[in-house]
Amino acid sequence: MPTSTPAPSSERRRSERHAFPGFTLLELAVVLAILGIAVAFLAPRLRDPEDVALAASAERLATTARYLYDEAAYRRLPMRLNLDLDQQAYFVTVLGGEPDAPEFVPLDSPLARPVSLPANVAFRDVVLPAVGLVTEGVVFAQFSPEGWADPLVVHLHGRSGGDATMAIEPLTGRTRVADRYVVLESDRDPDDRRGAGERGRRGMRASRSGDDALR
Secondary structure, three states, X not given: OOOOOOOOOHHHHHHHHHHOOOOXXXXXXXXXXXXXXXXXXXXXXXXXXHHHHHHHHHHHHHHHHHHHHHXXXXXXXXXXXXXXXXXXXXXXXXXXXXXXXXXXXXXXXXXXXXXXXXXXXEEXXXXXXXXXXXXXXXXXXXXXXXXXXXXXXXXXXXOOOOEEEEEXXXXXXXXXXXXXXXXXXXXXXXXXXXXXXXXXXHHHHHOOOHXXXXX
């Protein structure tokens, strides 16, 4: 004998909805917060390896400069940070040699070993007030026992296009680093910029206030 099944009552529909509840706004907010925290921890690890190498190279160069500023005062001897733009390396020397023929010699210290830039990082150019902008050869910044240093701006370049800047303040020895090409106000001399071409002009436009771009 055929029978008919009655349609669910309104009470049954309500009970079914309560049996399989969806996410509340509070639960969704908690989930989104957890995802945000996870992304914050993972994002630095997902950076471009070249950007990481570029930033690390600038920071290591700045650390070496700070070390030389303090070491020159401690040893009471002039010291130099030498940059070999052709070999993509830098090394440290100190005034030594024979008393009647002093010369700058390599510093015998584990913290002053020659350093080669990573394969994906290179010197783009170096700015020294005495010589202007340099793109090849060997240049140096000297650190005096009296507490001053040659002003120096080093621009590093990633093989695929990134830039970083390291600058030394002459009176305090303070070093500053930026994750882009920065041209300081004191370096904006047209005569010193001959040969920099469009690259230097792009750097000027990218940093309207070079001092603010460095940290």
